[in-house]
Amino acid sequence: MPGTTKDIPSKLEALREQIRHHEYRYFVLDSPEISDFDFDKLVEQLKKLETEHPEFITPDSPTQRVGGKPREGVVKTAHSSPMLSLDNTYNEEELRGWERRVHELSGRKEVDYVCELKLDGMSLALIYEDGRLVRGLTRGDGTIGEDVTLNIRTVRTIPLSIPKEKLKKAGIPADFEVRGELLMPLAAFKKMNEEREAKGLSLFANPRNATAGTVRQLDASITARRRLDFFPYMMLRNGRTYFDRHSRTLDALSDAGFKVNQSRKLAKNMEEVWVFIQQWEGKRESLPYEIDGIVVKVDRTSLQNELGFTGKAPRWAIAYKYAARAGVTQIEGIRVQVGRTGKLTPVAELAPVAIGGTTVRNATLHNMDEIERLGVKIGDWVQVERGGDVIPKVAKVIEDQAHPRGTKIFHMPETCPICETKIVKTNRSCILPPATL
Ligand code: IVH
Numbered sequence: 001m002p003g004t005t006k007d008i009p010s011k012l013e014a015l016r017e018q019i020r021h022h023e024y025r026y027f028v029l030d031s032p033e034i035s036d037f038d039f040d041k042l043v044e045q046l047k048k049l050e051t052e053h054p055e056f057i058t059p060d061s062p063t064q065r066v067g068g069k070p071r072e073g074v075v076k077t078a079h080s081s082p083m084l085s086l087d088n089t090y091n092e093e094e095l096r097g098w099e100r101r102v103h104e105l106s107g108r109k110e111v112d113y114v115c116e117l118k119l120d121g122m123s124l125a126l127i128y129e130d131g132r133l134v135r136g137l138t139r140g141d142g143t144i145g146e147d148v149t150l151n152i153r154t155v156r157t158i159p160l161s162i163p164k165e166k167l168k169k170a171g172i173p174a175d176f177e178v179r180g181e182l183l184m185p186l187a188a189f190k191k192m193n194e195e196r197e198a199k200g201l202s203l204f205a206n207p208r209n210a211t212a213g214t215v216r217q218l219d220a221s222i223t224a225r226r227r228l229d230f231f232p233y234m235m236l237r238n239g240r241t242y243f244d245r246h247s248r249t250l251d252a253l254s255d256a257g258f259k260v261n262q263s264r265k266l267a268k269n270m271e272e273v274w275v276f277i278q279q280w281e282g283k284r285e286s287l288p289y290e291i292d293g294i295v296v297k298v299d300r301t302s303l304q305n306e307l308g309f310t311g312k313a314p315r316w317a318i319a320y321k322y323a324a325r326a327g328v329t330q331i332e333g334i335r336v337q338v339g340r341t342g343k344l345t346p347v348a349e350l351a352p353v354a355i356g357g358t359t360v361r362n363a364t365l366h367n368m369d370e371i372e373r374l375g376v377k378i379g380d381w382v383q384v385e386r387g388g389d390v391i392p393k394v395a396k397v398i399e400d401q402a403h404p405r406g407t408k409i410f411h412m413p414e415t416c417p418i419c420e421t422k423i424v425k426t427n428r429s430c431i432l433p434p435a436t437l
Helices: 005-028 036-052 092-106 164-170 186-198 207-215 220-225 246-255 270-286 301-307 368-374
Strands: 076-078 113-119 122-129 132-138 144-146 176-183 229-237 264-267 291-298 317-321 325-338 343-355 358-364 381-386 393-397
Touching: 005 036, 092 270, 092 291, 092 301, 092 317, 113 246, 113 270, 113 317, 122 207, 122 229, 132 144, 164 246, 176 207, 186 207, 207 220, 229 246, 264 270, 270 291, 291 301, 343 381, 358 381, 358 393, 368 393
Parallel strands: none
Antiparallel strands: 076 144, 113 264, 113 291, 122 132, 122 176, 176 229, 291 317, 325 343, 325 381, 343 358, 381 393
């Protein structure tokens, strides 16, 4: 009965399914089938029909990503099982040490591993009931997380609901939990900081801090404007790993419509793991988001359970951390930068040096305490590091014969270099008195 009120709910649902499909093509697969214009037309159509029939609006409609009352404060909720952290290794020897322990504790020599990128964001738990997203929790202290449901509903790669048939096909039960990494892609991070700078707001130091700041916004419409992305890496039921292999978990989550990171590998042994680690060290600059290493996990769940945990980290997984990208150069001068809030930051002016694909000319020295801690003088040779942070930092002074020490000691100016107002020193930084701003 087309056109009658009776078939409005099915008309609405068909439109929603069409939109969900195109969202999936665009945001998860990065392979749209229709133009943005045609997509917007579909959304407009849905909005119009929902405005005419508000009684049929469902919380999992694509129009309802931003909705509900703004959060009034922090609500804490217990995790189904502790959200653990990872132990780190920094070189091949340490990684081999971890492999040896896996062999010893399990009594096996043949172990399959899954290699994944170590994404530099924040971990997030998503709880689905009857195929619908009901809760999103931050890691918190690992036992109790912060409820950020309204915020994470705005993340387009987080499905608000998954059809029963799709879950069934993927082998996932209707009630389940997904854990993964929420992050801000570099392009979104850059854009957000540019906008903040134009408005005179303080800048986020790196995408990780920006993600945490964004997801804790009380007003979810702000989260919606800053594009976050979610990559799952775990699936639980009643707090326990569901599938018999980790590789199977990742494939099933992908089948269910989640954006599982494509850059992963099922490795037959540590040699294959090591190849993966080395390949990605060189390629990480090409990624649209930050990674700080590789996570290696024992594939078999039964073996994971045998290995168990130590304190806060599993024995069945390990992080291999890449070294911070660094270079050595000379400090030609130190200038003082005046922030919008009146804070003065000493910045080292460097002889240009190439670090990880970009030419670095400036590095932050943070404040006078940091200059004293490093013992930096103008003319010194220094190690400069580019971590996840936007602004590179001076890590240490190089003291050897090939790199003679500088002699010129730096002092904070007594007055502002721009307006000449007298500077006030708080316990950590130098600032301009508020009245002058
Ligand atoms: S697995 C019990 N896999 O790294 C194992 N963690 O330093 C739990 N992270 O808190 C973590 N990428 O936020 C896992 N592919 C990945 C990851 C990953 C990033 C984060 C995660 C964790 C932190 C530990």
